[in-house]
Amino acid sequence: MSADIHIGDLADFTAEQSKERSARNLAAASLRFGSLIAFAVILTVFSLTAPYFLSIGNIGNVLGQSAISGVLAIGLTIVLVAGGANVVTGGIDLSLAANMGLSAAVYATVTQLGYNDPVAVAASLLTGLAIGAVNAAAVVFAGIVPLLATLAVMNVVAGLELVLTQNTVVPASTDFLTALSASDALGIPVLAYVLLGFTAVVTAIVQYTPLGLRLYAMGEFPDAARAAGLPLKRLLAGAFLASGLCGGIAGILSVSYLSGSTTGSSEMLLPVVVTALLGAVFSRRLVPTITGTLLSALLVGFLVNGFQLLNLSSTLVSGVQGILILIVVSTTTLLRKREI
Amino acid sequence: MSLSASHSPVAPWHHRVLSSLARYGLILALVVVFAAFSLATPTFLTAGNLQSLLVNNFTLLAIVSVAMTFAVSAGGIDLSVGTAVDFASFAFVSLVLAGQPVAIGLLGGLAAGAVVGAFNALLISGIGVSPFLATLGTLFIGRSVQQLLTNGGNPVYLPPSGVPDAFRFIGHGAISGFPLPLLIAIVVIAAAAFVFARTRFGRVVLAIGIQPSVVRYSGIGLGRHVAVAFILTALIAAIAGLILTATVTVYIPSSGNAFLLNAIGATFIGTTLSPLGRPNIAGTVLGVLLLSIVANGLLLTGLNFYWQQVGTGTLIFAVLAFSFINRKTGGA
Secondary structure (H helix, E strand, O other), X not given: OOOOOOOOOHHHHHHHXXXXXXXXXXXXXXXXXXXXXXXXXXXXXXXXXXXXXXXHHHHXXXXXXXXXXXXXXXXXXXXXXXXXXXXXXXXXXXXXXXXHHHHHHHHHHHHHOOOOHHHHHHHHHHHHHHHHHHHHHHXXXXXXXXXXXXXXXXXXXXXXXXXXXXXXXXXXXXXXXXXXXXXXXXXXXXXXXHHHHHHHHHHHHHHHOHHHHHHHHHHHOHHHHHHOOOOHHHHHHHHHHHHHHHHHHHHHHHHHHHOEOOOOHHHHHHHHHHHHHHHHHHOOOOOOOHHHHHHHHHHHHHHHHHHHHOOOOOOHHHHHHHHHHHHHHHHHHHHHHHHO | OOOHHHHOOOOOHHHHHHHHHHHOHHHHHHHHHHHHHHHHOOOOOOHHHHHHHHHHHHHHHHHHHHHHHHHHHOOOOOOOHHHHHHHHHHHHHHHHHOOOOHHHHHHHHHHHHHHHHHHHHHHHHHHOOOHHHHHHHHHHHHXXXXXXXXXXXXXXXXXXXXXXXXXXXXXXXXXXXXXXHHHHHHHHHHHHHHHHHHOHHHHHHHHHHHOHHHHHHOOOOXXXXXXXXXXXXXXXXXXXXXXXXXXXXXXXXXHHHHHHHHHHHHHHHHHHHOOOOXXXXXXXXXXXXXXXXXXXXXXXXXXXXXXXXXHHHHHHHHHHHHXXXXXXXXXX
């Protein structure tokens, strides 16, 4: 945004403003289409070099494999929307990956104790919600910076997971988990449908309801939102609760995908953060959106998958992710700079 | 929020007491934790253990946290401090393994760290990317680069016969009984404190963190100072990488990331010491000390290793909550 004060007559001012606005729209559009084109190019290259790549079975696999990180990244996106773009002072939830780990461990442990699936599902979701509640209390009521509050909560949650599992994989196998990790007649994993369904529900809420609009208002223009009388504290607390719930859901998906708890949940944190932040380029105004995050999660999923099919080292994926986010953010910044 | 205390000069007495308690909450926590471990375990308060605490728990984290304090002071954050640690460590081991003198290895390590810092500086000052995103990108790229350099993530060992004396001295040496790594940490802390308190550069960096637009309008080269701050961050982190390598005589890819979250934690815990909630070297060092004492003390209590992590996390959370709640109510 330009902070300069324009002195001149009104006509000049509006002409300049509209020129600026169209330049900005052009920049945003080129970036958005650029990233969509880049996505398409990546898909084309992989499908030409690895024939199996664009088969329905493989696409379903990628969707299924992206389900866990996708749900986590969507949870993080809700917090990004509500907290605003500045990651340090605004919204971030570093406890999400650890949350998934603990929720998964709770699910596995509860079934090991002989309880049935509904109890285990409830226990996992409650675990996620409880972690979200602690984050909400720390950020909204204690006023701790989200980066710091969720960092501390992450440490506690990761510790609790270790206490519960003694750093081993707790196996879990129930009818529900088997059904969740199965594939349908077309060979598409059930987890793929879960990811799509989950995205549809959250998109409906965040992008198409007054509640979602308020979340955006609070994140982008906190002062205006306060002046308009929005219940900021409740909205922000709600965003952290929702993100905690996403952690619980991801935990259930992870138990079914791995047939047990996981000891590597902390590895997922930074990739999830990158996925959620990268998602903004798939939106019209370069803001975080749920569908953008889904696209970004799928992009990463296709990259990992394509590298595997081509027998390339999957360790390169992290480098590609890093370069992608830098290219995207640099072009955005440079385009914005030029028009001001 | 943090400034609210100064808005009401006639705050009720109990608010004033609480807010000064909050400001010194970190010191209070240190005293309480120190006393508790001294009473709870017979071994905590012994010269041997305190030395081990400082050498094993404090030294490296303190250096990385001081590095982080530069980035946070300049209004940013550096998620790639671990990358600088790793690059320095890799360059050092590789050069010594190739038969180069230790001095060349040290310089090469620092240079490798500086490369990471320069890359960050280019992104942040040159292009204008936000520090969080820029250094996140660097962290991810650095991870892949390390995997490529090591054939998919294999550690690089120095054979026991091939460790030069000077190399071993950096990690395990002592000057008149004083462990060299700890001495280096103290020099780094003192130098950083001097830079912030006594140099123009330090004051400008602090000003950038508080009010960047004022710095810009004062005609001071904002980008230049931010760039130097991020290069310094990586250089200081590289020092930790050199000491780490000299201590364990091996480079393990991406091992430096272990410092990242604790360094962020220590730096931000340290901000509670400042009335404006700004990062400061004294606060950072006390934050590192708190984390070190808790890690060392919990180990001595013989508590289940996994409960120790819960304990550490809960304690940090409590210190933060205490400071922030009172900072809010102090002036409200």
